Amino acid sequence: MRGGAQVSNLLQVRVTGILIEEGRLLLVKQKVSSDREWSLPGGKVEQGETLEEAVTREIEEETGLSTKVIKLLYLCDKPDASPSLLHITFLLQQTGGELRLPSNEFDRNPIHDVLMAPIGELDRYGFSRLFMELVQSNFPYSGSYKGLKSNIGL
Secondary structure, X not given: OOOHHHHHHHEEEEEEEEEEEOOEEEEEEEEEEOOEEEEOOEEEOOOOOOHHHHHHHHHHHHHOEEEEEEEEEEEEEEOOOOOEEEXXXXXXXXXXXXXXXXXXXXXXXXXOXXXXXXXXXXXXXXXXXXXXXXXXXXXXXXXXXXXXXXXXXX
16 A cells, blocks of 8 residues: 555646636746746645645746635646646636745746746747637637647647
């Protein structure tokens, strides 16, 4: 039987939030991969947190915005990561706060910018055509398991 510490080393649960206002999507600039520097805000679920608490905490820490979860969009796997990732994406609504850069005090991968990007220009920020199409078509099949994270263009 595996202990909790062993299991947590094998799988990490990460949450990301999608916040759209006036045709613009909230993004943060940080190193994602060799060809992409912009990402959706989010991060690791901490011990004792619900998924909702984790995603709203991460959004506030990274962008200064207070949000609430509207609905689950997609549940995906990224088994080639180390540790393997369970990636959960939520649609959010802003409830307060002001857009700002985080302190980055404890971050190994600091955020260098935060902005609301036009949905039609997401490819300029390194996002795939598939992801842009999902956003533009109002997230078809939301609330579903989509297999690999690449199946939603991320």
